[in-house]
Amino acid sequence: LCSLLAVGCSESTGPLAPCTAGAPLVNLTAGEYRSADPRPRGDFVLRTVRGPGCVAFAANQSGSDIEYLLVPQAATGTPGGKSSFLLRGATLAASSAPAPAPIAPSVQLAPAARFHQFLRESEQQLYLSNPPTIHAFTAPRIALGPPAVGDVGTFSVCSNLDCTSKTTVTATAKQVGMHIAIFVDNNAPPNGLSDADLLSLRLKFDTLLYVRDTLAFGGETDIDGNTVVIVLMTNAVNQLVSASDCTLTGFVAGYFYGADLIFGQGNNGEIFYSIVADPLGTLSCAHSVAQVNSLVPVTFIHEFQHMISFGQHYLRRAGAPEVLWLNEGLSHFAEEMGGRRYLPDTATFCDFVNGDLHNAGQYFSAPQDHYLLATEGIGTLAERGAMWLFVRYLVDQYAADQSLTAGDVVTRQLDQTTLTGAANVEHVTGRPFAETVTHWALANYVSDLPGFTPPPELQYKVRKFRTDYPTLSARCPVPNNIPASFPLVPPVGPGSVVNVSDTLRAGSGKYFRAQQSAGAIGFTLLFSDGQGFALPDALVPRLNVIRIK
Numbered sequence: 161l162c163s164l165l166a167v168g169c170s171e172s173t174g175p176l177a178p179c180t181a182g183a184p185l186v187n188l189t190a191g192e193y194r195s196a197d198p199r200p201r202g203d204f205v206l207r208t209v210r211g212p213g214c215v216a217f218a219a220n221q222s223g224s225d226i227e228y229l230l231v232p233q234a235a236t237g238t239p240g241g242k243s244s245f246l247l248r249g250a251t252l253a254a255s256s257a258p259a260p261a262p263i264a265p266s267v268q269l270a271p272a273a274r275f276h277q278f279l280r281e282s283e284q285q286l287y288l289s290n291p292p293t294i295h296a297f298t299a300p301r302i303a304l305g306p307p308a309v310g311d312v313g314t315f316s317v318c319s320n321l322d323c324t325s326k327t328t329v330t331a332t333a334k335q336v337g338m339h340i341a342i343f344v345d346n347n348a349p350p351n352g353l354s355d356a357d358l359l360s361l362r363l364k365f366d367t368l369l370y371v372r373d374t375l376a377f378g379g380e381t382d383i384d385g386n387t388v389v390i391v392l393m394t395n396a397v398n399q400l401v402s403a404s405d406c407t408l409t410g411f412v413a414g415y416f417y418g419a420d421l422i423f424g425q426g427n428n429g430e431i432f433y434s435i436v437a438d439p440l441g442t443l444s445c446a447h448s449v450a451q452v453n454s455l456v457p458v459t460f461i462h463e464f465q466h467m468i469s470f471g472q473h474y475l476r477r478a479g480a481p482e483v484l485w486l487n488e489g490l491s492h493f494a495e496e497m498g499g500r501r502y503l504p505d506t507a508t509f510c511d512f513v514n515g516d517l518h519n520a521g522q523y524f525s526a527p528q529d530h531y532l533l534a535t536e537g538i539g540t541l542a543e544r545g546a547m548w549l550f551v552r553y554l555v556d557q558y559a560a561d562q563s564l565t566a567g568d569v570v571t572r573q574l575d576q577t578t579l580t581g582a583a584n585v586e587h588v589t590g591r592p593f594a595e596t597v598t599h600w601a602l603a604n605y606v607s608d609l610p611g612f613t614p615p616p617e618l619q620y621k622v623r624k625f626r627t628d629y630p631t632l633s634a635r636c637p638v639p640n641n642i643p644a645s646f647p648l649v650p651p652v653g654p655g656s657v658v659n660v661s662d663t664l665r666a667g668s669g670k671y672f673r674a675q676q677s678a679g680a681i682g683f684t685l686l687f688s689d690g691q692g693f694a695l696p697d698a699l700v701p702r703l704n705v706i707r708i709k
Contacts, residue, residue, distance in 0.1 A: 175692035179214035179684035186705065187218040188228075191613060193706035195598045198687040199694055212694060215703060217655060219682040226676040227709035228655065231601050232687060233669030235594035236700040237582025239485055240535025241666040243699055244690025249658035249683055270409030271401045275321040282323070283418040283470055283481040290422050304385045307333045307341050315343075315427050317396040318417065329394045334358050336388070337366035345394040345436055352437040353393075353449055361456065365391065368501050369461045373468060373494055376568045377575040380464070381471035383421055384429035389467070391460070393434045398443040406445035411435070414459035416467045421475060430471075432463055454511050461498040461512075465491040465575075472575050479578030485533045485667075486581055489547030490574060492516050493555070496548070497564060510636035517632060518641040519545030524604070524625075524648035532597070532667025533581075546668065553600045556621040558589060594700050601669050602706055605648055612708055656683035661690055664699060673708075 186194070198213040220226050232247050307313070311333045319327040331343035335358045342362055344353070353361070370389070374380070380389060400412045414434040420426035437452045438444070469487055473479045481487070492515075499512025522542035523530055530542040532550055539547065554574075559566040573588045582593040589596050599617050606614040608624045626646040633642040648671065655674035662670050676683070687703045688695065695701040 176213040176686060176688050176694060179216070179686045186216060188705070188707040190707050190709065191615060193602060193615070193618070193704065195595075196687070196703040196705070198701055198703060199697055213687050214684055215687070215705070216684045217676065217682050220676045220678055220680045222678065224678050225709065226678075226707065227652075228674045228676070229602070229605055229650070229704075229706050229708050230655075230658070230672045230674050230685075231598075231605075231669045231704040232660070232664065233598060233601050233702045233704055234664040234666050234699045235597050235702045236666050236698060237533070237585075237593040237597075238698065239483065239533040239581070239666055240531070241533075241696075241699050242531075243664050243696055243701075245662060245664045245670075245695060245701070246686075246688050246690050246692065247658055247660040247672070247703070248686045248688075249654075249656045271321055271405045271412075275400060275412050275415070278322050279415055279417060279466075281484070283474075286418050286422060286425065286474075286481075290425070306336055306386050306388045307343075307390075309333050309336050312346075313343060313390075315392055315394070315431070317392070317394055317433065319396055319399065321400060323417070323419075327396050329392070329396055331392055331394060335362035337362050339370040339388055340365040340391055341386075341388045342391045342393065345392075345396075347395055348393070348436040349395075349438045349440065349442050351439050351449075353452060357449060357453055361391075361453065364457050365460060369457055369464070369498055372498055372501055372564075373461055373464045375564075376494060376497055376571045377465055377468045377490070378472050378572055380430050380468050381421060381475050382430065383423070383475070386429065388430075389464070390429060390431045391434060392431055393436045393456075395436055395438075395443050397433050397435045398438055398447065401444055403441060403445045411444065411447075413455050414463055416463040416470075418466075418470045418474075418481070421467075421471060430467060432460055432467070434459065458495055458498065458512050458515070461494045462491040465494040469575050473578065473580070477576075477578045480580055482575075482584070483581040484535075485531070485539065485543075485547050486551075486574070486584060488539065488544055489551040490571065492519070492544060492548035493551040493571065496552070497567070500564060506635050507637055510632065510640060513632070514636060514640050514642060516545065516548045517629065517643075520549050520625075521545065521629070521643040521647045523549065524646070525643075527601075527604070527648070527668045528662045528665070528670035530668055531665045535666075549604065550597075550600055550667075552623060553603055553620060554585065554588070554596075556619070556623075557599075557617065562621050594702065597667055598702050598704050602704055605650070605671060606706060606708060609708060614706075618706075654680075655685070656680070658685060664695070664701065666699075669702075669704070 196215050232245055313331055315329045316326045317329045319325045330346045333341055334344050335342040340362055342358055397412055416432055420431050434456050435447055437449045438447050469482050473481050495512050496516055499509040502508040519541045523545040532546045534543045555567045555570045558570050574584055579587050586593050603618045606618055607620045608626050629643050629646050633644045650671035650673050652673040655676050660672055
């Protein structure tokens with residue numbers, strides 16, 4: 161069988177024939193778009209010219225210049241697929257194919273990212289080793305009720321990045337609300353969060369963030385019957401990374417561990433783990449009170465989605481946990497929704513969306529270098545940006561309007577189901593995944609393109625990225641890591657001399673603006689793998705074309 165992980169892997173018996181002259185088959189008006197399947201047995205939406213992999217463009221008889229956006233893309237719904245690719249204009253058809261584009265090695269994740277990867281992968285392993293039909297969701301016979309302020313609890317907490325070692329933490333309940341109980345490590349460093357700080361956090365969790373996530377995704381389980389989610393602020397989270405790693409590559413701000421929701425596997429309850437304030441850096445690198453107050457709420461709303469999702473899929477419906485790429489996309493979307501609850505408080509809104517805009521900016525800068533459907537843990541920061549963008553696009557397209565309430569209808573459908581990944585998306589959209597993901601790829605560039613009116617299905621509605629990036633880069637407190645301008649800037653050149661080679665990664669593509677001057681003759685494009693063979697069927701390759709001028 162042909163492996164998607166092999167560069168140049170093909171399911172054909174030889175190189176594709178060069179494109180030859182034929183009837184003009186692409187003659188789009190401004191705003192029209194098509195998606196071509198270049199495989200020999202593919203179902204072409206744009207027909208080929210005398211052979212697989214070829215697309216022809218009509219001569220430009222309009223009297224003015226024409227410009228097309230070309231997006232060769234891997235539209236597969238299977239995570240991790242990749243292949244080299246080559247897109248060649250007609251004038252290069254007779255020349256030998258260049259060497260295949262090398263596939264960049266996997267990015268080495270920082271310690272904090274590796275831990276987050278472990279957490280999501282562990283949910284999949286828990287599902288496989290603890291069949292949900294055996295461990296179906298059942299509430300305790302007698303509700304224990306919430307803890308009281310001053311109650312002391314002991315918790316088993318991960319003490320390394322793969323949780324093969326644990327430490328026992330003793331902590332005291334400092335704040336108890338309607339939905340949240342905050343416990344603080346009894347050995348927390350001095351000069352940490354004050355009673356007023358803890359009260360402020362409890363009110364944020366209780367009245368804003370908990371409410372926003374449960375409206376968007378559904379309720380959490382309550383396997384311990386205490387009616388609250390425990391927020392455990394503990395030294396053990398700070399100590400997951402060393403001071404040097406913390407300074408160089410980042411730290412774990414907080415997490416949810418799926419094993420806690422399976423009796424006998426963890427702490428048998430709904431718990432969000434968080435760093436403690438450590439102004440002097442006695443545990444790892446220093447974390448000021450102000451940093452903890454601003455960072456922990458963002459981490460909570462992200463991780464709480466993971467908790468809800470695991471409970472909804474695995475415990476309530478005896479299904480598999482959501483796949484990693486869509487699970488992360490939903491959690492990053494939760495961050496943005498949390499931020500919107502604070503508007504017009506721009507500074508707090510920025511706390512919640514800063515990371516998403518930064519990550520998306522990294523993706524926009526080089527989409528071809530990153531997956532949408534990442535297969536390795538949580539993906540790189542750029543890939544997490546792609547995941548957020550995709551969920552943002554889904555909600556914009558399928559919500560009745562732009563309100564949070566309308567968006568909740570879509571996100572609840574995605575969380576409250578036994579379906580996962582591409583099948584989950586297809587159920588919500590009613591369309592093949594390949595169609596949705598190609599529309600998303602085009603929307604990334606044309607949604608708010610100046611002087612251009614894109615079709616409704618190629619638009620974001622809440623975000624206007626060409627405006628949002630410079631606006632929020634200037635308004636958000638510095639340093640904010642938000643690009644000052646829209647980062648997706650495709651190369652441009654005549655369509656007849658296109659010669660683009662790179663790598664297709666699951667869900668993603670490469671962008672190119674192909675120009676055709678007034679009176680220019682038609683041209684053809686050959687879309688193949690890096691060796692000139694047909695692209696792998698399982699990659700679901702597409703050449704997306706939209707006329708933008």
